[in-house]
Amino acid sequence: MLSFLGKRLLQLVPTLFFVSVIIFLLQHLLPGDPALVMAGEEKDPQVIEEVRRQYHLDQPIPIQYVYWVSGVLRGDLGESLRIKQPVLDLVLQKLPVTIQLATMAMAIALVIGVAAGVVAAVKKDSAWDYAANAFALWGISTPNFWLGIMLIFLFSVRLGWLPASGYVPLSEDWRASLAATIMPAFVLGNAIAAILMRHTRSAMLSVLESDYVRTARAKGLPERTVILKHAMRNALTPVITLGALELGTLLSGAVLTEQIFSIPGFGKLIVDAVFNRDYAVVQGVVLVTATIYIVLNLLADIAYVLVNPRLRT
Amino acid sequence: MADTTGELLSLAADTSDSPRARALRRLARRKAALVGLCLIALFTALALLAPLIAPYDPAAQSWATVRKPPSLAHWLGTDEVGRDVLSRLVWGARASLMAGCISIAIAVSIGVPLGMLAGYVGGAIDALVSRITDAMLAIPFLILAIALAAFLGPSLGNAMIAIGVSTAPIFVRLTRAQVVTVKVEDYIEGARAVGNPPWRIAIVHILPNILPALLVQATLSIAAAIIAEASLSFLGLGQQPPAPSWGSMLNAAQRFLASAPWMAIWPGLAIFLTVLSFNLVGDGLRDALDPRRQ
Numbered sequence A: 001m002l003s004f005l006g007k008r009l010l011q012l013v014p015t016l017f018f019v020s021v022i023i024f025l026l027q028h029l030l031p032g033d034p035a036l037v038m039a040g041e042e043k044d045p046q047v048i049e050e051v052r053r054q055y056h057l058d059q060p061i062p063i064q065y066v067y068w069v070s071g072v073l074r075g076d077l078g079e080s081l082r083i084k085q086p087v088l089d090l091v092l093q094k095l096p097v098t099i100q101l102a103t104m105a106m107a108i109a110l111v112i113g114v115a116a117g118v119v120a121a122v123k124k125d126s127a128w129d130y131a132a133n134a135f136a137l138w139g140i141s142t143p144n145f146w147l148g149i150m151l152i153f154l155f156s157v158r159l160g161w162l163p164a165s166g167y168v169p170l171s172e173d174w175r176a177s178l179a180a181t182i183m184p185a186f187v188l189g190n191a192i193a194a195i196l197m198r199h200t201r202s203a204m205l206s207v208l209e210s211d212y213v214r215t216a217r218a219k220g221l222p223e224r225t226v227i228l229k230h231a232m233r234n235a236l237t238p239v240i241t242l243g244a245l246e247l248g249t250l251l252s253g254a255v256l257t258e259q260i261f262s263i264p265g266f267g268k269l270i271v272d273a274v275f276n277r278d279y280a281v282v283q284g285v286v287l288v289t290a291t292i293y294i295v296l297n298l299l300a301d302i303a304y305v306l307v308n309p310r311l312r313t
Numbered sequence B: 001m002a003d004t005t006g007e008l009l010s011l012a013a014d015t016s017d018s019p020r021a022r023a024l025r026r027l028a029r030r031k032a033a034l035v036g037l038c039l040i041a042l043f044t045a046l047a048l049l050a051p052l053i054a055p056y057d058p059a060a061q062s063w064a065t066v067r068k069p070p071s072l073a074h075w076l077g078t079d080e081v082g083r084d085v086l087s088r089l090v091w092g093a094r095a096s097l098m099a100g101c102i103s104i105a106i107a108v109s110i111g112v113p114l115g116m117l118a119g120y121v122g123g124a125i126d127a128l129v130s131r132i133t134d135a136m137l138a139i140p141f142l143i144l145a146i147a148l149a150a151f152l153g154p155s156l157g158n159a160m161i162a163i164g165v166s167t168a169p170i171f172v173r174l175t176r177a178q179v180v181t182v183k184v185e186d187y188i189e190g191a192r193a194v195g196n197p198p199w200r201i202a203i204v205h206i207l208p209n210i211l212p213a214l215l216v217q218a219t220l221s222i223a224a225a226i227i228a229e230a231s232l233s234f235l236g237l238g239q240q241p242p243a244p245s246w247g248s249m250l251n252a253a254q255r256f257l258a259s260a261p262w263m264a265i266w267p268g269l270a271i272f273l274t275v276l277s278f279n280l281v282g283d284g285l286r287d288a289l290d291p292r293r294q
Helices: A002-029 A034-038 A045-054 A061-073 A087-122 A127-141 A144-158 A174-208 A211-218 A223-245 A247-260 A266-275 A279-307 B002-016 B019-028 B031-048 B085-121 B123-138 B141-152 B156-182 B186-193 B198-234 B246-256 B262-289
Strands: none
Touching: A002 A034, A002 A061, A002 A279, A002 B123, A002 B141, A034 A045, A034 A279, A087 A127, A087 A174, A087 A223, A087 A247, A087 A266, A087 A279, A127 A174, A127 B262, A144 A174, A144 A247, A144 B198, A144 B246, A144 B262, A174 A223, A174 A247, A211 A223, A223 A247, A223 A279, A247 A266, A247 A279, A247 B141, A247 B198, A266 A279, A266 B141, A279 B123, A279 B141, B019 B262, B031 B085, B031 B262, B085 B123, B085 B156, B085 B198, B085 B246, B085 B262, B123 B156, B141 B156, B141 B198, B156 B198, B186 B198, B198 B246, B198 B262, B246 B262
């Protein structure tokens, strides 16, 4: 296990290095003088010179990268040119909002996806199976921003049951917080539920044909016990770890969902930064997102090895 | 009995034809894939014949017809500046299909050669390409596309480049994995033994054998690229107004949900149906090209 962990951690080093290079090089895609573009509407030569000095844009590109990455390693992701705040502070302010949304979305996805997948596998080739497959196809084909708009139309505009936008922190008023986040969480969880349903169905089908399930049935155990206690427990292990890998979909989806529902999270931060041409924030958000994604992938791998004794050696 | 005989005859016919003919026959048996193909043909016809089909100029504004509900004059209603929604939808098909196909063409032309190089040559080149691919895959797809589109500047062309570059790592990884499997086959050893240069082996002997997997991935990726283009246009990073795009139509629509819901329903439905059709064809192709999935 320790050697696996060591090997896996070692593999992270080049990945993180190249992630940092890609994100650093983004600013060199800007047409013209990056200092001029990064200063935005500010045309004061002194400000432009300050930007050039702050980002070491007068130095060769490899030197600029060394300055940038050494700052990142010290927790300095630069400063927002618009809000005049350190990017890390902005990220840390917005992160809890997106974490709440993502957690709710993943819970919704797990409940819907796993239930639909188990039913589809147990009732293979029945109307239930076709309905679950149709749901999966619908889930992966529906643009989440359209689903969000349609839900707002139905539940906010027509029925008036839920707020169309805004966010209330959980600590302030948990009921209002849930009311504000349930629609965006469903929108985010919908596509992942579809993917989890496909994984669960396929894992359950393979487990249901295995010898130990046949033995459990031969022992005369009720079908409910065979499915819930014997089959599901084994089928869900890979599904849950695969679910962790869907975090990328979740973070991508959060960008649009937070925009539609005006939720002041991570996704809205990057979109606002794009429109304010606040490139340091864009870089910072992409870097933090990629790091979170890499760390969660690592944790998913470790969890997979931990629950599979055969892989531990 | 009749069914069994039919299956046996079909199996006999299957084994006597070329793999391509067998795959096509298997695809033709999949009703969902055929529905998907018909929908793609319909949307392609709409996109190509937009100037002939669209009843109005998609950019023509009319203050007399602002946010009018569907009627005989405007079948799908009008938008916030009186433009005909049906005409914009028909013209929007061009942007969506073009973005889907061109961005995946960009992804394939970057990803396949790099994947072949990494898989065939191996060693340090493989390690370098694979690590860069891992790094790009570590950045969530849409976030990378948004960041690239933001730095390149908002336009449909830049959105296609951003989506293409963000999708390329998937093709690098898939191609590399396929090449690593195929290059140890006997017929490749044979081609090498008779003195074929590496580029010829890669293009003439390896590429045709990995095409089915690439074709399936490309079809499914077009679906994802269409959603990505709509997302970027929704955020204002894709097609720029007044040119029509389904994503930007949805962006405008969300401000008028209470008074003009039709502005949101039709473009969303168009995106959904187009993406669904590519997903149906992709799933069908995957099953048809891989007999083990039967």
